[in-house]
Amino acid sequence: MDENLRLGTDYRPPEVKVHFSYPEDHGSFAHATNRCVGVGKCRHMGGGTMCPSFMATREEEHATRGRARILFEMMSGKGEIELWKSDEVRRALDLCLSCKGCKKDCPVGVDMATYKAEFLSHYYRGKPRPRVAYAMGMIGRWASLGSRAPGLANFLLQTPGISGALKRMAGIAPERAAPTFAHRTFRDWYGRRGSRAQPGSPHVLLWPDTFVNFFHPGVGKATVEVLERAGYRVTLPKRALCCGRPLYDYGMLDTAERWLHKILRTLRNDIRNGVTMIAMEPSCLAVFRDELPNLMPDDEDAKRLSRQSVLLSEFLEGRRWEPPQLAGRKAVVQSHCHHKAVMGFESDQTMLERLGLDFEVLDSGCCGLAGSFGFEAGEKYDVSMKAGERVLFPKVRESSPDTLIVADGFSCRTQIEHGAGRRAVHLAEVVHMALRAEAVGR
Ligand code: SF4
Ligand code: SF4
CATH class of the missing domain: 1.10.1060 (Fumarate Reductase Iron-sulfur Protein; Chain B, domain 2)
Structure with a gap:
């Protein structure tokens, strides 16, 4: 026009x-x-x-x-x-x-x-934001604190009277269960285990996002083992970092820019050496692909990092790596909305095909949780659950117990558990499952 x-x-x-x-x-x-x-x-x-x-x-x-x-x-x-x-x-x-x-x-x-x-x-320039913005927008900071005493944090977040008071203070919907802290973070697990790659294996950097690191470390463990099996040596950033995804939901852009600068400083050598960075959480990769170059269009390191950041499925597809087959298994797949909008879902789809799964990618749109949105009390919680009930929850509920429910996004997995009572797995966990099945000869 x-x-x-x-x-x-x-x-x-x-x-x-x-x-x-x-x-x-x-x-x-x-x-x-x-x-x-x-x-x-x-x-x-x-x-x-x-x-x-x-x-x-x-x-x-x-x-x-x-x-x-x-x-x-x-x-x-x-x-x-x-x-x-x-x-x-x-x-x-x-x-x-x-x-x-x-x-x-x-x-x-x-x-x-x-x-x-x-x-x-x-x-919000010059005035305070609602409490929930500090509670959910800064989740990376609170999760880091909670992970120092995960047993205590889980007790406080899951004991009805105490957790109810904490949710009221933070503006979080009383119906929402708080995510459970892992007893050992992914970074801690990897720090003790170290690399088991063959000497001389090519190097990739893995982005241990807040959600995998503190709440779902199994996704990180599976990703490391899949990458090593594919012939790569994995390293993690030298210090704990957060891409700041939840900050964008509340317009906390000054803080988001500061965190991105810290990431660029910390990863500078790997960025300039052209090392590929693999992300597990689609919404975190979307920060590197979308928000980072949009906020820092003239920063060469920002442009490099944006180009060098990929999903596991994109990385393995690009190297033509073939996973073992999980033929005969059915799967229902929820694709994260940032994944579809920014990266496209094609490489995950290809990996699911190579696994030999009988799968359906749902046309369910957004799961409804959308990061912090569905955690907020009141109208947002209601909209969140209505979005989930449109397609996703009924499809998951009607799937048989042995059907795999696959969702790369932490929000999607959380929403599926809350709304349909099923535990969903990340694509890396599915590939890992195929490796283990192959190892025991089925
Ligand atoms: S799809 Fe909606 S937002 Fe986009 S141009 Fe049409 S009316 Fe406008
Ligand atoms: S599709 Fe609707 S809810 Fe999603 S970002 Fe656009 S306006 Fe917001």
Whole structure:
């Protein structure tokens, strides 16, 4: 479409200083908010990821288009909406799950998760955020503290009276069970075990995200053993790091940028030596592929890290590694929405095919948990569960007990456990299962 038609000839977007670089919009947030052409694909109910909050509420204001419209009005200065300080805009963005579904499914690439993070970073400048932002946005810090005494942390988080009080204080839905701390972190396990690769094996760096490290270390162990079996030597970053994924949900972009700079400093040698970094959590890889270059477009190390960061499935597919077969097993697969929107799900699909599984990738959209979103009390919890009930929970409930439930995202695994009572596994655990089956000769 002709740009003047969309913008209107009298439209003069204000020059505002922003965090993200908006490369598709000449660096202009105002132009980005003017992308929506209004045809309403975000209001359909038929499948895909966009837009889970509309599918749950069926209200225009909770569709991508409604949000794009109010942001455009704020930037055009035509209405009464105060730039960055409007409660009306904050409320309109509140039920956006930041799933990035629109980034992929919207025909003109409206990227509401980025606009929401940008808006919130300005809206909260100079004023405190809700408690839940500090509780969930900084989960990497709290998880690190909790992991020093995991037994005590689990006791406090799972004893009804105490955990109820803690959830109320933190703004977390009382219905949500807190994730359980592993008794030993993944980094600790790997530190004691060390590498078992053959001498001279090529080197890869593994990103031990907060969720794998503190809560699901089995995913990390499986990934290490699969990579070693494929002939690679794995190392971890020398110090504990967090990509800051949950910070974006609350617009804590100054902190997010500081954490990214720390990552670039710590990994500088590996980055400049061209070492591939493998991520297990799709939403963390999305930070390196999407937010990092968008926040630091002129930083050469940021660009390198973004290019060198891959999923396990992308890495193994690129090296044409063939896993052993798990033929005969059925699987139901939930793909993470950041995975689909930023990386694409094709390499996971290829790996599932190579495993010989009889699998179905669900057209379930966002699982509904969406990082911290579904942990929040009130309307967000309700939207989260409605999103899960649309396709995911019924499909998991109707699958037989020996069907594998596969989900690479920590949020998706947590949501499946909460909403359908089944434990889901990461693709790395499925490949590991195939290795073990082969080793015992089945
Ligand atoms: S947000 Fe995208 S899909 Fe929705 S109306 Fe606008 S252009 Fe269409
Ligand atoms: S990020 Fe997800 S929830 Fe938010 S507007 Fe886009 S599709 Fe809807």
